[in-house]
Amino acid sequence: MIGNQTGKPVNRVDGRLKVTGGAKYAAEFTAPNMAYGFVVNSKIAKGKIKSIDTSKALALDGVLEVFTHENRPGYVWGDKNYQDKDSPPGSPFRPLYDNEVQFSMQPIALVVAETYELARYGAILVEVEYENYSFDTDFEKNIKQAYIPEKYKSSKPPEPWGNPDEALANAAVKIEAEYSHPSEHHNPIEMHASLAIWEEGGKLTVYDKIQGVQNSQQYIANAFGMQQEDVHVISPFVGGAFGSGLRPQYQLFLAVLAARELKRPVKVVLTRQQMFSFGHRPKTVQKFALGADTDGKLKAVQHDAFGETSKFEDYSENVVIWPGVLYNCDNVKVSHKLVALDVYTPLDMRAPGGTTGIYGLECAIDELAYKAGVDPLEFRKMNYSEKDQNEGKPFSSKELRECYRQGAEKFGWEKRSLEPRSMKEGHNLIGWGFAQGAWEATQKQAAAKAVLTTDGKLTVSCATADIGTGTYTVMSQIAAETVGLPLEDVTFKLGDSSLPKSPLQGGSWTVSSVGSAVKLVCDKVREKLLQLAQQVANSPLANATLDDVNIEDGKISLKNDPAKAVTIKEALVQSQGKSIEENVSSEPVEGQQKYSPYAHSATFVEVKVDEDLGTVKVTRVVSAIAGGRIINPKTARSQILGGVVWGIGAAMEEETVMDNNLGRFMNHDLDKYHVPVNADVHDIEVIFVEEKDDHVNPLGAKGLGEIGIVSVAPAIANAIFHATGKRVRELPITLDKLL
Amino acid sequence: MATYKLQINGRTYEADVEPDTPLLWVLRDNLGLVGTKFGCGIAQCGACTVHVNGNAMRSCVYPVSAVGNSKITTIEGLSADGDHPVQLAWDEVDVAQCGYCQAGQIMTASALLNRNPKPSAEEIDNAMHGNICRCGTYHRIREAVALAATKTK
């Protein structure tokens, strides 16, 4: 269905608020008599707090209290009470629980004062004596102790199929390679922040930076022994998150604790340094052994991943599912082991597992294609997967071939010579690289509510989030189109825990899940509208069914005789002043499970490498996407562009470096943790290929938050190989590795 | 503590703060002008950019005691109705994603157009490269600055 609203490049409905400073983020709410909390973090990576002296801080005029493990009130402390909707298996970190230090920069105290500046000053005056334990943060050293977790957070790696060992031994062309992806931090520009306000009667209101208000709500209720309905979490705007807001972070717990004890509102805002103290993309090493025949037919895949986790939770992500999704191969075996270190638990970061796994796989495949002497794009065509081999299911749709075709044409791929170092311009070596990617298009359970008032204004709501993805806008479009109203008459509400139930915003499932609920609830409104229209005196629609009518631009008309119409306002008169109100809960229907739903990408990259200096410039990127139906080409394009920018960061710049002598991430600020800036970003073209999908969900849309990033870093790495003949198997590819 | 009289967005505000308090905290915490954002606190991201006598400045490292009689403009005061050419262009191009960095981007861009109404592509890049956008809106930022230049009289 190409409707009158969806498919349109509509501007963000919240765009104006964002250019006038009117959009309010968590830290920007206030309350009368509000106090400020500043967190003190551990200086050691592992040990015990022998003593913590808060007297100097408390002596400052205006410091209200310093909360530590010694004076914190007793709440409930069972593991279950601290598990949230995104917790890996294990024992979650509990702030201020006891004197144990489990990781560097662990929060160990909260100084609360009348002003932020004073709280920050007070934090400097808190004196801590530690007993140091030996710690282990060295990934390489501990890889030998890697283990298979009792339970995976991600899906369990698929069982092997075929006869991989034999196929590998017999393969005419073989490669073995090890790829390494560093730890990275999300670094949204907005810091994590929470404001907690206790109301009369033991009710709590919280403004929080979070990708799912109901996750914070449930977490607080569990950790403080409260009823869920007594906790109200609000988060209308989120200044980026990329996964950092999937789990409630410690500033939330500390703000609530302090507000409860001090009986006044408390706001806790983290600093940029503290943004490096919880959750990161795990360092991941992948070993590949691949075999093909001399024509380039893939014969065997062995893919073993080793991912970083903490000593208290088993974090894992889908690193090794990609061979089964992206390639057709009869003999495959994969494994995924964890390397536990004295760090905070890793945390889902934009396309978790895909960014890492597809990077390794697509570079290793490039190596194999080279060894077989086959053009890398040709190689993918020859080994194209028609079904998801992990699940043994057909794809709900897969127009990846069309991505190849349109992407290659736009990029000019056929002019490429296979030979590395064969293209030059002045002192720059030019390289062209290719990689493909996929990301699951999951639909989760979600609910929505719609209210159409007698003035013809529609309000639809769900407790989801808009972390910059465009949720406000696309949901408004879906609602406007389904009910048949102009976009201006529709309001979409989100970011409030009292609204209908929503999954977390992440994993690219919001359009699929919440969008489907919005469509469903609006379908019900449509039905009601027709019934009312039929009650209008001498209604020309008296005998019409829903299939017979169009509802568009505020009018309900007969399809085969559009002059016969009733306006929505006329119909609403029949409701005698009552609004139409509908609620739904939607989930995947049975038939959907027969298919494997993935979005796909094909990324073509040109780099220019200055061989004398080792500098790399990503001069051109063409990213062709098969993402089902595109609800809003404008917000969709922005999502893909953002993904490409992230891919550039991953390939060339981003790395959080562990100092194994201190057990601490060294580069914890934006000066030393490099993210792409304007100067790193050049030509990027985004193509959306037509893809019709009747199986994925009622909308036929697949979600675009992660598909834009997954194949970018490998395409860049492959382009650098093509330019230089050097295969750098460790991200980021900084200039020192090329010299 | 000392009392500072600050000229912000054409009004006089009073703040009772320590002399070394960064202007950013005075704006956000004392005066409730939260359109100016906090992204690093150490002059690395540009989220806190405001105009001081028409020039782009990072308010997170600008002590309130240094402001004196300078005229401060924040995103809230860039135009009366959000119709500064840069804001209009930003809205038209639909630059923002999460929006958090955009006040800083807009203040940097408008300061550029103040002193150079018709910047070249290179001048745009040079002026804008210090403002980080983690959502990666850089393409549209360039496009919007160029568009705003055509709207500036």
Ligand code: FES
């Ligand atoms: S907050 Fe001032 S530059 Fe980042």
Ligand code: FES
């Ligand atoms: S729009 Fe999100 S950081 Fe720039």
